[in-house]
Structure formats: C-alpha cells, structure tokens
Amino acid sequence: MNHEFIIGNDHLLIPGLPSSFSHPFRNKQAIPFHEARAIQLYSEDEEIRKKFPSIFPAKAVERDAELDRQKRKVSYLIHRHKNGDRSATNDLGYCHETGNYSTKINLPLAFALYKVAAREGNPFGKCNLAYCYQEGIGTDPNLEEAQRLFGEVDPDTRAKWEKARWPSKSST
Numbered sequence: 001m002n003h004e005f006i007i008g009n010d011h012l013l014i015p016g017l018p019s020s021f022s023h024p025f026r027n028k029q030a031i032p033f034h035e036a037r038a039i040q041l042y043s044e045d046e047e048i049r050k051k052f053p054s055i056f057p058a059k060a061v062e063r064d065a066e067l068d069r070q071k072r073k074v075s076y077l078i079h080r081h082k083n084g085d086r087s088a089t090n091d092l093g094y095c096h097e098t099g100n101y102s103t104k105i106n107l108p109l110a111f112a113l114y115k116v117a118a119r120e121g122n123p124f125g126k127c128n129l130a131y132c133y134q135e136g137i138g139t140d141p142n143l144e145e146a147q148r149l150f151g152e153v154d155p156d157t158r159a160k161w162e163k164a165r166w167p168s169k170s171s172t
Helices: 035-044 046-051 055-082 086-098 107-119 121-133 144-151 154-167
Strands: 004-008 012-015 030-032
Touching: 004 144, 012 086, 055 086, 086 107, 086 154, 121 144
Parallel strands: none
Antiparallel strands: 004 012, 004 030
C-alpha cells in the first residue's frame, strides 16, 4: 500500500490527518513513499527520529508497550528467582546472556545465575552452565567441567535443551 508523505521545512507529515489538524506545510508537494520502507528508515536512523519524533506515533506506542511488557516479564522473573524458583533463575541467566527482554548483556551474571540454578538441581540450568564452561561464557573455558555437567543431565532433557536453545537446528 502506497502512501504519500509531505515533506517541507524539516517536517514529514502523513496525509489523511483530521481536517481540524492545521499545519503550514499541509499542502506542499506530496512524494509517493512506501509505508513499510518509511517505518524501516525511521526506526534505523536516529537523526531522522530526532527531526521527526512523531511521524509514526502508533508505532512508537507499540514499541513503548512492548518495552513495558518486557520490563514486567523481567520483574516477574526476578520475583520468582527471589522466591526460589530455579527455572526463573535459569531464564534470568539466559536473558543476561542474550539480551532477551531488553536486559543488558552481562555474561558473568548469566554464568552466576546458571550456577545457582544448576546447584539447586535445575537440569536446564546445568545444561546452560555446561555450555558456559564449554564456550567460555562469563568464565574461563573448562571442557572437563562442561563434560561432567552435561553427563549429569538426562539425554532427553539435553535434547529438549538443545531444541530450545537452537530451534532452527532441530527442525532439520
């Protein structure tokens, strides 16, 4: 679907605004533009976002709602972790390893969380801790410890962990 965006004096407007909306550049020459491409450029270029902060307010609201949802998810994981849920401890470790849910990547913290989950008997925590030792994530590599930990995990559980960790590999 093509839309026209009006450009004039550092303003980019979307035609079809309510008639009560008045803007001095509303009747400037329109340039055809593809909406998806405009949104992509807008989201990729910080300078454009600074110049035109409200071009796609609906998209900004969606983004803010998604960030809020992610913060709530992490807060809930922290709450569950503090209450002894080692599945949540493992999930928090994964968030800090990968940056999921907009958490900052902190590999030593991810390693420590996996260690707590593994020590408390969480099998996925053991797999993630073994992977950290294997790859040197948040710690120095230690292949013997990685093999020992992987050896403590049931093969079916390890297969589930691998499928969850690398979904594209398991579908082939």
